[in-house]
Amino acid sequence: xxxxxxxxxxxxxxxxxxxxxxxxxxxxxxxxxxxxxxxxxxxxxxxxxxxxxxxxxxxxxxxxxxxxxxxxxxxxxxxxxxxxxxxxxxxxxxxxxxxxxxxxxxxxxxxxxxxxxxxxxxxxxxxxxxxxxxxxxxxxxxxxxxxxxxxxxxxxxxxxxxxxxxxxxxxxxxxxxxxxxxxxxxxxxxxxxxxxxxxxxxxxxxxxxxxxxxxxxxxxxxxxxxxxxxxxxxxxxxxxxxxxxxxxxxxxxxxxxxxxxxxxxxxxxxxxxxxxxxxxxxxxxxxxxxx
Amino acid sequence: xxxxxxxxxxxxxxxxxxxxxxxxxxxxxxxxxxxxxxxxxxxxxxxxxxxxxxxxxxxxxxxxxxxxxxxxxxxxxxxxxxxxxxxxxxxxxxxxxxxxxxxxxxxxxxxxxxxxxxxxxxxxxxxxxxxxxxxxxxxxxxxxxxxxxxxxxxxxxxxxxxxxxxxxxxxxxxxxxxxxxxxxxxxxxxxxxxxxxxxxxxxxxxxxxxxxxxxxxxxxxxxxxxxxxxxxxxxxxxxxxxxxxxxxxxxxxxxxxxxxxxxxxxxxxxxxxxxxxxxxxxxxxxxxxxxxxxxxxxxxxxxxxxxxxx
Numbered sequence: 199x200x201x202x203x204x205x206x207x208x209x210x211x212x213x214x215x216x217x218x219x220x221x222x223x224x225x226x227x228x229x230x231x232x233x234x235x236x237x238x239x240x241x242x243x244x245x246x247x248x249x250x251x252x253x254x255x256x257x258x259x260x261x262x263x264x265x266x267x268x269x270x271x272x273x274x275x276x277x278x279x280x281x282x283x284x285x286x287x288x289x290x291x292x293x294x295x296x297x298x299x300x301x302x303x304x305x306x307x308x309x310x311x312x313x314x315x316x317x318x319x320x321x322x323x324x325x326x327x328x329x330x331x332x333x334x335x336x337x338x339x340x341x342x343x344x345x346x347x348x349x350x351x352x353x354x355x356x357x358x359x360x361x362x363x364x365x366x367x368x369x370x371x372x373x374x375x376x377x378x379x380x381x382x383x384x385x386x387x388x389x390x391x392x393x394x395x396x397x398x399x400x401x402x403x404x405x406x407x408x409x410x411x412x413x414x415x416x417x418x419x420x421x422x423x424x425x426x427x428x429x430x431x432x433x434x435x436x437x438x439x440x441x442x443x444x445x446x447x448x449x450x451x452x453x454x455x456x457x458x459x460x461x462x463x464x465x466x467x468x469x470x471x472x473x474x475x476x477x478x479x480x481x482x483x484x485x486x487x488x489x
Numbered sequence: 490x491x492x493x494x495x496x497x498x499x500x501x502x503x504x505x506x507x508x509x510x511x512x513x514x515x516x517x518x519x520x521x522x523x524x525x526x527x528x529x530x531x532x533x534x535x536x537x538x539x540x541x542x543x544x545x546x547x548x549x550x551x552x553x554x555x556x557x558x559x560x561x562x563x564x565x566x567x568x569x570x571x572x573x574x575x576x577x578x579x580x581x582x583x584x585x586x587x588x589x590x591x592x593x594x595x596x597x598x599x600x601x602x603x604x605x606x607x608x609x610x611x612x613x614x615x616x617x618x619x620x621x622x623x624x625x626x627x628x629x630x631x632x633x634x635x636x637x638x639x640x641x642x643x644x645x646x647x648x649x650x651x652x653x654x655x656x657x658x659x660x661x662x663x664x665x666x667x668x669x670x671x672x673x674x675x676x677x678x679x680x681x682x683x684x685x686x687x688x689x690x691x692x693x694x695x696x697x698x699x700x701x702x703x704x705x706x707x708x709x710x711x712x713x714x715x716x717x718x719x720x721x722x723x724x725x726x727x728x729x730x731x732x733x734x735x736x737x738x739x740x741x742x743x744x745x746x747x748x749x750x751x752x753x754x755x756x757x758x759x760x761x762x763x764x765x766x767x768x769x770x771x772x773x774x775x776x777x778x779x780x781x782x783x784x785x786x787x788x789x790x791x792x793x794x795x796x797x798x799x
Contacts, residue, residue, distance in 0.1 A: 245797075250614060252795060268794075269619035273511065277615040281798075285529065285609040292528050299521030300618050302511030336612075 199261055201226045201347055201379040202247055206255035209242050209403075216242040218403035219255065226346075227376040229393055232383040233473055234400035240383040241280060243400065244351045247381070248277045260346060273302060276345040280352035280383075282332050286325040290318055290335060297339055309342035312372070330361035337365060341373045348373075350382040354389075362389055369393075391469040399476050407476045419450045420467035421458045431461045438475030449475045518618055522626030523634065529603075530596050533630060534638060540588045541646045544581045548650050551577065555654055556661040559668055570671040578650060578672065582643045582681055589639045590689065593631035597700035598711045600627040601793055608798040620793045624701065628786055631697040636685040644678055687769055688745045695778040696742060698785030705792035708799050742778065 202224040209217040216239045224230050234240050245251040247259050249268030257264060262271045284293065290313070298306045313320075316334045324332060333353065340348065354362040370393055374380060384390060391397075397414065399407035409417070423431045424445045432439070434457065436448035449467055450458065458464045467475075527533060562570045601624070604610040613623065651674065655665045700715055707714040723736040769775060 248615065250611070250797060268614070269617050269622075272615060272617040277611075279608070279611040279615075281608055281611070283608050283611040283615075283798075285604075285612065286607060287529050289528075292525075296521055296525050297616065299524070300513060300518050300616050302513050302617070 199226075200224060200258075201228070202257075202259050202381070204246075204255065204257045207243070207246060207257050208254040209239075209246060209251065210254075215403050217246070217253070220400075220403070220405055222398065222405060222408070224379060224381065224396070226379055228395045229374065229380045229382070230396045230398060231387070231390055231394040231469070232381060232398050232400060233385075233387055233469065234383075235477065238400045239403040240400055241351055244277075244349050244381065244383055248272070248275055248349050274345055275347045275349065276340045276343050277349045278336055278340060278351065278353045280355055282329065282336075284324045284332055284336055286323070288324050289320070290322050290324075291320040293324075293335070293339060294320075297343075301343055303344040304339075305342045305344065309338050312338035312341055312368070330357050333357055333361060333365065337368065341368070346378060348378065348380045350380065350384075352384055353382065354384070354386060362386065366390055366393060387469045387473065394469075397469055399473055401477050401480055406480050407472075414469070414472065415466050417452050418467050418472060419453055419455060419458055419464055420447055420471065421450070421462045421464045422447050423462040427461045431458075434458070438478060440471075440474070447471075513617070515622070518622050519626055519629075522618060522622055523629055526600075526627060526630050527634075530599075530630070532592055533596065533635065536592045537585050537588050537638060537642050540584055541581075541642050544584060544646055545649055545653075548577060548581070549653060552653055552657045555657050556663060559658060559663055562671070563667060567671060571673070574668060574671050575677070578647050578674070578677070581646050581650065582677075585643050585646065586639055586685070586689070589635045590693075593635050593693075593697060594700060596630055596635075597627075597697050598704050598715060600630070600701060601705035601789060602707060602711045605796060605799045610793075610796075610798055620790045624705075624786055624790045624793055628697065628701060632690050632694060636689045639689070640678075640682050640685055643681060647674060647678075683766075687766075691775060692742070692745060692778060694782035695785065698782035698789075702785040702789045702792070705789040705796065741774075 200223045202222065204220055204222045207217050207220040207222075208215075218239075220239075220243065232240050232243065242251065246253045246257055247264055249259075249264035249271055252265050259271060260274050264271055288296075294306055294309055297304050297309075313335070316331065316338070318327060318331050318335055318338075324335070327335065337353070354365050357365070366389060369380070382390060382394075391411075394411055396410050397407070398405055421431065422442065422445055428446050431446070431448050434448075434450065434453055436453075437451045438449040440447050440449075445462070449471065455464060558573065562573045565573065604613060651669070651672070654668055658665055658668060700711075703715040704711045719735075719739055723733065723739070726732055726735050
């Protein structure tokens, strides 16, 4: 059974189409990165998955309809939103008591263990904590829940690099195992690309790219060519070209590695470069169509 | 033998936790949901406690004149005696009741609005607690928690007032019976509890339901949205038909529906004459109000389900 399955998922706010008929399938045990520009529909898609917003089309998370079955679904799903949502009036100890009180899969000792590694005191109120500490607290609460699906919406937005690194380190080392599924939407691709198993680009409510990381590594190549080689390289039909110091960087889909090696340094492109290539081409096509 | 019988239920509990599909009983979800309301809205108990403190402080000063007052009361007939001596006690109960009513109104207006305003609704909704449980737990604050708290605080305050008075009376050589007999506190407590359950909980239920609905719906200024429609309907009715039925109905609701709660012509002296549950339960106003409260709360549940942060 797929962990998340969507067919023709659509969501319209007034005249704005936030999700324009999305099809997606996330298998159990994957770590999916959902990457897209601001306003692409990432948050809407995640909200639909965790039952925060009604939608058109078909959607199943862990076999349940998120909209009609939110409270039961959330026994097995954890969600961290893109903004600090922990109630500011709450004390740390109260949050531990409350989550322990209502969540059947919450392990308080585990949460206390995670908190012991931080400087967060049990008696502090959330409003007294720094932004980074609030995120640490939320992550400690969430990681202590034995959930099957974890949905993260820009979980490290606005945090400094140390907190961001810690966040993904603890997520991977202390939380992830192959029975769990993680879906993470983010801008900060570089920090998580080495932990992802799948990557999905979303743009203007549509999924424009959907590959496993193995596919990305086997299909896409990037080559740095000097100006005199550029024409020869362009003849091989790169999907994208950008300028760098000392030459051009050309990105190829399914090109022959040996052919490229003759032209310059070949490497696997980063997700960020791939993203710019795919979204850039989309935008170009859209503009071309408009003309 | 003894150890064995102790150990069996323990393993059974562990096994249940491990193998059974983990579900929290509804009562536990409700308990923690109410607990979180008490954590968040500390005015629920701080405001009436502060008023109680002020009452006791004022009463302490007033005990200077107490022995004179009791001596004067001894010359009166029992009804006048009661009226004279019970007056500060009734006033204390009234003050605490008025405080908790105001607290209830403001609590309801903020209950489903505040969590959207500070975006914490995204956190609450990320936990396996249904919208029905949440809305019912919030409705239980004005309908159950505050009336019971009002009763408990009033009883304690009046009890302390009696103790303070008794000490003063004993000091001036008067018998405590000269105060205790005309006061008949235990009877007035029964009347108080009846009043709180019938008026503050059951009769006012549609008011609190309406405020919770507005709190779930309004994007800003829920207090205006709670009041303006009522004024608007009253105004339109007045202009269109030159009648004031709607305004009178609302006023009657807020005034406590006196004709439904008490029997006309009952003696005000005897608190027991106020207790006419049969008459109260037979009044259509009660049931219409409760049906409206249920409809308002159902609306609030639906709104909470679809409303996000604002």
